[in-house]
Amino acid sequence: MFRTAELGQMVPKHEYNQREPILRQALLEVQANLRVNSRFPVIILFAGVDGGGKGDTVNLLNEWMDPRWLITRAYDKPSDEERDRPEYWRFWRDLPPNGYIGLFLSSWYSQPILRRVYDKDNETIFDDWLDRIMAFEKALADDGALILKFWMHLSHDAQKRRLKKLEKDPLTSWRVTQQDWDHWHIYDRFEAAAERTIMRTSTGTAPWTIVEGVDPCFRSLTVGEIIFNEVTKHLDEADKKALLLEELAAERKSHATKHQPEGEVMAGADAPRITPLKGATLLSSLDMSLNLKNSDYKKQLKECQARLNKLHRKALKKKISTILLFEGPDAAGKGGAIRRTTAALDARHYQVIPIAAPTDEERAHHYLWRFWRHLSRAGRINIFDRSWYGRVLVERVEGFATEDEWKRAYAEINEFEEQLTDHGILLLKYWVHITKDEQLARFKAREETPHKRWKLTEEDWRNREKWDDYELAVNDIVEHTSTHTAPWVLVEGNDKRFSRIKVIKTFCDRLEAML
Numbered sequence: 138m139f140r141t142a143e144l145g146q147m148v149p150k151h152e153y154n155q156r157e158p159i160l161r162q163a164l165l166e167v168q169a170n171l172r173v174n175s176r177f178p179v180i181i182l183f184a185g186v187d188g189g190g191k192g193d194t195v196n197l198l199n200e201w202m203d204p205r206w207l208i209t210r211a212y213d214k215p216s217d218e219e220r221d222r223p224e225y226w227r228f229w230r231d232l233p234p235n236g237y238i239g240l241f242l243s244s245w246y247s248q249p250i251l252r253r254v255y256d257k258d259n260e261t262i263f264d265d266w267l268d269r270i271m272a273f274e275k276a277l278a279d280d281g282a283l284i285l286k287f288w289m290h291l292s293h294d295a296q297k298r299r300l301k302k303l304e305k306d307p308l309t310s311w312r313v314t315q316q317d318w319d320h321w322h323i324y325d326r327f328e329a330a331a332e333r334t335i336m337r338t339s340t341g342t343a344p345w346t347i348v349e350g351v352d353p354c355f356r357s358l359t360v361g362e363i364i365f366n367e368v369t370k371h372l373d374e375a376d377k378k379a380l381l382l383e384e385l386a387a388e389r390k391s392h393a394t395k396h397q398p399e400g401e402v403m404a405g406a407d408a409p410r411i412t413p414l415k416g417a418t419l420l421s422s423l424d425m426s427l428n429l430k431n432s433d434y435k436k437q438l439k440e441c442q443a444r445l446n447k448l449h450r451k452a453l454k455k456k457i458s459t460i461l462l463f464e465g466p467d468a469a470g471k472g473g474a475i476r477r478t479t480a481a482l483d484a485r486h487y488q489v490i491p492i493a494a495p496t497d498e499e500r501a502h503h504y505l506w507r508f509w510r511h512l513s514r515a516g517r518i519n520i521f522d523r524s525w526y527g528r529v530l531v532e533r534v535e536g537f538a539t540e541d542e543w544k545r546a547y548a549e550i551n552e553f554e555e556q557l558t559d560h561g562i563l564l565l566k567y568w569v570h571i572t573k574d575e576q577l578a579r580f581k582a583r584e585e586t587p588h589k590r591w592k593l594t595e596e597d598w599r600n601r602e603k604w605d606d607y608e609l610a611v612n613d614i615v616e617h618t619s620t621h622t623a624p625w626v627l628v629e630g631n632d633k634r635f636s637r638i639k640v641i642k643t644f645c646d647r648l649e650a651m652l
Contacts, residue, residue, distance in 0.1 A: 180239050195240050276549045300317055346363060448649055449486070534603055
């Protein structure tokens, strides 16, 4: 695989001096276009053998391009703060927003390769690491990101010459460590791990380019030209996609204005439509008459809160984190259930995160970015009042996400949640449900209560008109994302007392089992 990068390719200095200013100007122009366009981020990874020129190339790109719109990140062993969270937390945190270019050294490939080289992981586990990487990169690419990956290569002999040259110069000798020489002695093992990595993870949306690193002139021009060409091509494709989406939206709007009797199959220019068969859903099968007497509720609430407090203190001591997320119709009682839960907890060790429409900063990233960055340190509790399921719920029903976007989100969410549970986090997902009639009664009660009127908005009333659509979306959510390690808890919420006790008791049961 690496023979094509061991040919001794070089660029004469005079040719480099001619081409470099032209390339620098082109990179600045394409960077400016990317910034104005701001439809996607560019993620550039540098990996390869020690001494292959990774750091030099990153430094050069920072010199050639406008550093205000570059994000450069290099990773060492995880810090205590990073070890408290899932492995990919630090990578998600550092992703560039739309319009920016991110340059990454020792990224998500470093740890899997090192573990394989030192026989800490067998080939099966190594492949699992690579599968997670591919899922991560696919999620970013599907969201529009341009991902470029450069493997900076040196042959065994060339690497030795490079390290010795750096060692001889007093100004560069600091760049060579004992670890570099240790790695050189097991060069073949690194090459085997690298070959499998590139073979498995070089995809159409996140390809690897192997670059011969012997000659700095050849290496620099090669990387710079590829970046310019790929960003230019991606900008053109983004423009075409945006234009096509506008045309499709206009076409759908035009079709929507035409009258169509229910169940009729349209012919001609209109796509055939058949009214979906309405069947039972998981929500319609819930026993919404379940309730608790007030006296029983007060007794059980005290017992459950006392039990939860004791379990929470044990979990904090053992550094077991918890994530609770609450979804449900407007006025279902999510806030009330959250307040009864937090009443049993130490306020220093939990955080309630209310999720509303994304900010401009959040819209400039992948939709999961804002949830990753909220993850707390080990032992803490994160409580999401609405969550990442907005992509397959509100954004699906209201048309804020395309069909392709919300359909692929199921797999992205499952992968995200698997990383949480693999890290040892207890994840509890509550759908607090009420009937449509109960919601209407609660809306009217809010209208009549001065200190609760602020909770009721025009959007709440509009959402009622799409009740059936939301119920179908919830059915799909449970079908696609209720897994063994992260199951959905469906809470019958017509009686607030019953729903609050079920929420806290379920939390206690799951946390006790985890402990």
